Amino acid sequence: MKKIFAFLLFWSFTFPYAQTVRKYSNEFMNIGVDAAALGMSSAVTASTNDVNAVYWNPAGLTNLEDHQLALMHASYFANIAQYDYIGYASPIDDRSAWGISMIRFGVDDIMDTTQLIDSQGNIDYNRIRLFSTADYGFTFSYARKLPVDGFQYGVNAKVIRRVIGKFANSWGFGFDIGLQFERNDWKFGLMLRDITTTYNIWNIDEEEYKKISDAIPGENNELPESTEITLPKAQLGVSKRFDFHNDYSLVTAANLNMRFEQTNDIISSKVVSIDPALGFEFGYTDLVFLRAGAGNFQNVTQLDNSEKLSFQPNIGLGFRYKGIQIDYALTDLGNQSTALYSNIFSLKVDLGVFR
Numbered sequence: 274m275k276k277i278f279a280f281l282l283f284w285s286f287t288f289p290y291a292q293t294v295r296k297y298s299n300e301f302m303n304i305g306v307d308a309a310a311l312g313m314s315s316a317v318t319a320s321t322n323d324v325n326a327v328y329w330n331p332a333g334l335t336n337l338e339d340h341q342l343a344l345m346h347a348s349y350f351a352n353i354a355q356y357d358y359i360g361y362a363s364p365i366d367d368r369s370a371w372g373i374s375m376i377r378f379g380v381d382d383i384m385d386t387t388q389l390i391d392s393q394g395n396i397d398y399n400r401i402r403l404f405s406t407a408d409y410g411f412t413f414s415y416a417r418k419l420p421v422d423g424f425q426y427g428v429n430a431k432v433i434r435r436v437i438g439k440f441a442n443s444w445g446f447g448f449d450i451g452l453q454f455e456r457n458d459w460k461f462g463l464m465l466r467d468i469t470t471t472y473n474i475w476n477i478d479e480e481e482y483k484k485i486s487d488a489i490p491g492e493n494n495e496l497p498e499s500t501e502i503t504l505p506k507a508q509l510g511v512s513k514r515f516d517f518h519n520d521y522s523l524v525t526a527a528n529l530n531m532r533f534e535q536t537n538d539i540i541s542s543k544v545v546s547i548d549p550a551l552g553f554e555f556g557y558t559d560l561v562f563l564r565a566g567a568g569n570f571q572n573v574t575q576l577d578n579s580e581k582l583s584f585q586p587n588i589g590l591g592f593r594y595k596g597i598q599i600d601y602a603l604t605d606l607g608n609q610s611t612a613l614y615s616n617i618f619s620l621k622v623d624l625g626v627f628r
Contacts, residue, residue: 298503299433299445299471301378301408305329306345306358308600308619312589313552314566316528318510319453319462324362324621327372327414330451330464330508331427334362334370334416339625343374347617354380358619362414372414379407385438404438416451427451433471439478447471447503462510471503507531524554528568539570539582562591564602596623 307325310317317329324341326333345358355378362372385402411434416427433445447470452463477499512526528550532538540547550568569585589602598621 298501299408299410299435299473301356302376302410302431302433303506304356304378306360306374306376306619307343307621308345308589308602308617309554309562309564309591309598309621311604311617312564312566312587312591312600312602313526313554314528314550314568314585314587315530316510316526316550316552316566316568317512318451318464318508318528319460320510320512320514320524320526321462324360324372326416326427326451327360327362327374327412327429328358328376330453330462330510331372331414331416331429331449332425332451332453332462334372334414334427335364335368335418335425337362337364337370339364339623341621341623343619343621345617345619347615349615354378369415369417371416372412374410374412374414376410376412377407379405381405381407383438404440406437407435409434409436423455425453427453431471433473435473441475441477443473443475445471445473445503458513460510460512462508462512464508464510466506466508467503468505470505473501473503475499475501504533506533520558522554522556522559524552524556526552526554528552530568537572537574539572541572560593562589562593562600564589564591596626598622 305311305315306328310321310325310329315329319330321329321333322336323333324337324343340363341361343358343360347356348354349356357377358374360372360374362370364370382403383405385404389398389400390396411432413430414427416425418425427450429449429451431445431447431449433443433447435445436442447467450465450468454461475498508528508530510526510528512524515523515525517523530548530550532546533544534546535541535543536546538546538548548568548570550566552566553564555563564587566587567584568587569583571583572580573583575581585604587602587604589600591598591600600619600621602617604615604617
C-alpha cells in the first residue's frame with residue numbers, strides 16, 4: 274500500500290502544472306457508466322459494490338463474490354455520438370479483487386469539406402472525405418480490504434486514447450484512488466479522480482492541419498499546444514439501505530462532487546466547486562427496482578444576465594433474475610437542465626450462473 278501511494282506521489286511531481294491546464298479535459302470520462310447508477314444521478318460512490326465499481330469507486334470491487342461482466346450503450350446529441358462501455362471484474366481471494374474496463378465515446382462519418390473547392394474555384398463533391406473522432410478510456414483496477422474492519426481501498430490506472438481522424442491523436446495516463454468504509458449499516462465513500470493529474474500528449478499531423486487552416490481565410494496557422502492536463506476531482510458519498518418486511522428495500526444515497534476550480538456549480542469558489550447529487554433505489558425482493566435522483570445543480574446565466582438554478586432529474590428501472598440484471602435510465606427528465614434527455618440501457622451478468 275505504501276509503495277503504491279509513494280509511486281503516485283512521485284508521478285504527480287514528475288509533470289509540473291506549467292503545462293496546459295484545461296477547464297474541461299477528457300470530459301467523456303466523466304459521463305458515467307451503468308444505467309442503475311445513472312438513474313440515481315450517479316450518487317453511488319459509497320454504495321457501488323459490483324463490476325461497475327471499476328468506474329465509480331474501485332474499492333467496491335472487494336464485495337465481488339464471482340466474475341461479473343457489464344455492458345452499456347447510449348446515444349447522445351440526437352444519435353450523433355455513440356457512447357459504449359464494457360467492464361469485467363473478478364475476486365482474487367477473500368480480501369482482494371481486480372477489474373478492467375473500456376469506454377468509447379465517438380462520432381463517426383463526419384464530412385471533411387475543407388477540400389470541397391478545387392484550385393480553380395469549382396465545387397467538387399467527390400473531394401469530400403469522411404473521418405471519425407473517438408475517445409477511448411482503458412481502466413485497470415485493483416482493490417483490497419484493509420486490516421481495519423469495514424475499510425477497503427482501490428486504485429485505478431487509466432490509459433486515454435483520443436483520435437481525431439488523420440488530424441491528431443493523443444495518449445494520456447493517470448490514476449484514481451478510492452476508499453470505502455461501512456459501519457452500522459452506513460456506507461461512506463471517497464473517490465479521488467486523476468489524483469496525479471491525467472497527462473495527455475497530442476501528436477498533430479502538420480500537413481493535415483495545414484489543409485484545414487488554409488481552407489479558412491484568416492485562420493491562425495499556429496499549431497495547438499501538444500500537451501494538456503486534467504486536474505484532480507473528488508466525490509464524497511454516503512449511503513444507507515433500509516429493509517422493510519424482508520421483501521421491500523430502500524437505498525438512499527448522496528454525493529458531493531468536487532472540482533478544484535471555480536465553475537458554475539451551485540457551490541462555487543476559487544478553491545473548490547461542489548455539485549451535490551441525491552439518489553434513491555426502491556427494491557422488491559431484490560428482483561425489481563425503481564430508481565430516481567437529481568444532480569448536476571448549476572447556476573445558469575440567462576439572457577438578461579440573471580442566474581437560474583438548473584438541475585438534472587433522472588429515473589430508472591431494473592430487473593434482476595438468476596444473476597442477470599437489465600437496467601434502464603432516462604436522464605434529464607422534464608428538461609430541467611440545459612442538457613438533452615437520453616435513454617440508457619445496461620446489462621450486468623454474474624458469469625458464475627453459466628457454470
